[in-house]
Amino acid sequence: MGEFDLIRRYFLPVAEQRGHPDLLLALGDDCAIQRVPADQDLVFSVDTQVEGVHFPRHYRPEYTAWRALAAAASDLAAMGATPVCFTLALTLPEADESWLEGFGRGLAQAASRFGLALAGGDTTRGPLTISIQVHGTVPKGQGLMRSGAKVNDLVAVSGTLGDAGAALDYLDVQEPGSDERALLDRYHHPLPRLELGQALRGLASACIDISDGLIADLGHILERSGVGATINPEFLPLSLPLKRCTGDRAPGLALSSGDDYELCITISEVLWDGLPEETKNHLTLIGRIDGEEGIRFEGGAVANSGPQGFDHFGSIS
Numbered sequence: 001m002g003e004f005d006l007i008r009r010y011f012l013p014v015a016e017q018r019g020h021p022d023l024l025l026a027l028g029d030d031c032a033i034q035r036v037p038a039d040q041d042l043v044f045s046v047d048t049q050v051e052g053v054h055f056p057r058h059y060r061p062e063y064t065a066w067r068a069l070a071a072a073a074s075d076l077a078a079m080g081a082t083p084v085c086f087t088l089a090l091t092l093p094e095a096d097e098s099w100l101e102g103f104g105r106g107l108a109q110a111a112s113r114f115g116l117a118l119a120g121g122d123t124t125r126g127p128l129t130i131s132i133q134v135h136g137t138v139p140k141g142q143g144l145m146r147s148g149a150k151v152n153d154l155v156a157v158s159g160t161l162g163d164a165g166a167a168l169d170y171l172d173v174q175e176p177g178s179d180e181r182a183l184l185d186r187y188h189h190p191l192p193r194l195e196l197g198q199a200l201r202g203l204a205s206a207c208i209d210i211s212d213g214l215i216a217d218l219g220h221i222l223e224r225s226g227v228g229a230t231i232n233p234e235f236l237p238l239s240l241p242l243k244r245c246t247g248d249r250a251p252g253l254a255l256s257s258g259d260d261y262e263l264c265i266t267i268s269e270v271l272w273d274g275l276p277e278e279t280k281n282h283l284t285l286i287g288r289i290d291g292e293e294g295i296r297f298e299g300g301a302v303a304n305s306g307p308q309g310f311d312h313f314g315s316i317s
């Protein structure tokens with residue numbers, strides 16, 4: 001199968017399944033054309049996933065595609081952007097049709113779920129690597145950034161943390177139980193917080209998506225904003241499957257493991273109080289911004305959780 005047959009068979013259908021009114025020209029020409037409405041800013045980012053580094057070797061192609069698009073879309077969520085379209089640069093060791101069929105299916109499902117139209121891409125031979133560039137828009141000047149956290153702002157995170165990291169232990173389990181399956185689903189099918197990010201435009205003072213773990217990603221907000229934070233580990237949102245499967249390792253996983261693609265935000269107390277309930281319901285307050293550089297822990301609940309827990313982060317605080 002030649003390069004063009006491959007593109008026509010596996011990627012043209014994904015491009016055709018969902019358009020976007022601002023995507024004037026998609027796959028098939030030298031470039032795609034996106035119109036950016038006069039009152040909007042274009043928000044864009046590229047994300048690369050390498051086999052054996054960002055996802056396991058011989059990983060299911062459906063999951064590979066979903067995770068790659070989810071990781072890229074999560075950066076749009078963190079900016080409060082509305083998704084428009086994406087391009088796909090795919091490097092493949094060989095044109096394995098059953099792999100491509102699964103990858104195309106996972107890509108179509110994720111594109112439809114996240115509201116992203118396939119605009120084009122590039123196909124090359126080499127070690128399995130997926131690069132996805134995503135485009136979104138925000139009303140002019142309203143993109144959420146890492147740099148706006150202020151002393152006394154509240155720190156909140158969406159959903160539950162640590163689930164995807166815990167799942168790494170179960171990737172090869174033949175018959176996982178229901179808790180393990182729930183954790184594995186967080187790893188295989190991350191759901192970028194696109195609606196939540198949009199709902200926080202003009203309200204959150206800073207925002208980031210948690211791809212590398214809360215401590216690392218909150219750390220980026222603090223560094224860009226020139227502030228510090230105190231976190232109460234007892235407030236970390238932990239799922240029941242996580243608690244049941246990992247016991248006292250759970251808080252450590254929630255603090256340090258990646259791949260959850262939740263949002264971490266800072267917000268003034270006044271704006272927090274005024275948030276609609278349906279927005280607040282997705283968020284948990286875990287601490288507060290202060291003027292002293294770095295991250296400190298309140299309460300000491302994680303201090304006893306062993307090598308995965310507080311000790312592991314001692315150098316950060």
Ligand code: ADP
Nearest residue numbers: 007011027028029030088090119120121122123
């Ligand atoms: P060019 O040589 O001009 O870069 P290509 O031959 O690489 O064009 O690609 C032909 C068309 O197919 C282009 O419109 C390109 O966007 C699209 N395309 C190529 N690879 C992919 C892919 N992996 N996913 C989606 N579209 C692709």
Ligand code: MG
Nearest residue numbers: 121122123124
């Ligand atoms: Mg090309």
